[in-house]
Amino acid sequence: MIIIDAMMVCLDLSDIDEKLVAFTRSICQRLPVKKVYFVHNIKTSELSEDFRETFGDIDLSKEVEANISDIVAEHFAGGCDHEVLVSEEPNTEVMMADLVKRYDVKLTLLGKRMSNKSTGSLGTKLLRILPCSILVFPETASFNIERVLTPIDFSDASVHALRLSKSLADELRLSLEIMHVYKLPTQYFPLISEEKAIKKAEEVVNGKFKELQKRHTEVAGVPYTLVRAAGKSTAERISLQLRKGKHDLLVLGLKGNNPIPSLSLGSVPTKIYNMDIDTPLWLVYSEEVIK
Structure with a gap:
């Protein structure tokens, strides 16, 4: 029997997030998954000065976590035990590799857009660095x-x-x-x-x-x-x-x-x-x- 003690789902606040969360629910309904971590990293170094001037000292992590929680509440109903993790680290792939080790993640779910929409550079880096098995879900894939x-x-x-x-x-x-x-x-x-x-x-x-x-x-x-x-x-x-x-x-x-x-x-x-x-x-x- 395939048992997944911990599963990590990488979200990027794009339109594919809803599909990833729904697909995760489908996995949990078919396989014994004990816990799911929905993860996003805010690379604050990439925030423009215009953003900082407009929004000032807004707690961006709290806002992002609330946004992800809403998506999870809507598309993960009937899923398993889960947690939303939002961090602010300069290196996303290293942060996610640390989470895999910390929570003993067995499987990471990674979304993938078509090449005309994304270079896929972060995904390639994650494939090379994450110390666990990876399930890549294209945006056009079926559940x-x-x-x-x-x-x-x-x-x-x-x-x-x-x-x-x-x-x-x-x-x-x-x-x-x-x-x-x-x-x-x-x-x-x-x-x-x-x-x-x-x-x-x-x-x-x-x-x-x-x-x-x-x-x-x-x-x-x-x-x-x-x-x-x-x-x-x-x-x-x-x-x-x-x-x-x-x-x-x-x-x-x-x-x-x-x-x-x-x-x-x-x-x-x-x-x-x-x-x-x-x-x-x-x-x-x-x-x-x-x-």
């Missing part, structure tokens, strides 16, 4: 989740994501599909037959799937799809498979084994995050990686 896609590369991180996806699918009665993107050494064509290369590559991958099913019998019955990269990146193929299969949730495992934080996220999750997709993206760290 209704029935079909889950989990790409794997047979690493420990992707297997962890797969096992979590299977638990989620069993608990919520969702449809789960596994996919693997493989590439061929095209520099050897036409020295070897492309048809034979494809056949051999798929034989190797099918062998890996059989070994995986032996080690983790709970995923033995989950259907999987082999997709050839064929000139496209892994992220592009995953995006195409999302649309083709009409999936409602994408789950990716994060390795996090690089000591340099800016390099630990991985190229595939970074590229997918930067795409304009309509599907919620669950980026999963294992407890071992977080420790």
Whole structure:
């Protein structure tokens, strides 16, 4: 069973906040979440002089907290135990990372607007620095989740994501599909037959799937799809498979084994995050990686 002791929801006072709060309620109604923290940071250094002259010594934190509380009261009815946290720190991502550690947050919900509305720079920073799993909710995404896609590369991180996806699918009665993107050494064509290369590559991958099913019998019955990269990146193929299969949730495992934080996220999750997709993206760290 998936149990979320503490969940953090990052709000930015934009029109996506209401959707995030409502989606959080949907999560709490379907999964055991013990407590939710609705969080916003006021970067006072970015307030203009005009603002200061107009509003003077107004207690901005109190006003923001009241605004968020109103949204929560309207869209979180029937949710779980929760708290609104508003701070005034110069660095938002560091502040939120501290909250994750302080409250032992297991999952952070992060909204994402389309690229023509936002650069997504803060979101990218949060993905790289927060020591917990992250659920990215695009502004165009649906609350209704029935079909889950989990790409794997047979690493420990992707297997962890797969096992979590299977638990989620069993608990919520969702449809789960596994996919693997493989590439061929095209520099050897036409020295070897492309048809034979494809056949051999798929034989190797099918062998890996059989070994995986032996080690983790709970995923033995989950259907999987082999997709050839064929000139496209892994992220592009995953995006195409999302649309083709009409999936409602994408789950990716994060390795996090690089000591340099800016390099630990991985190229595939970074590229997918930067795409304009309509599907919620669950980026999963294992407890071992977080420790």
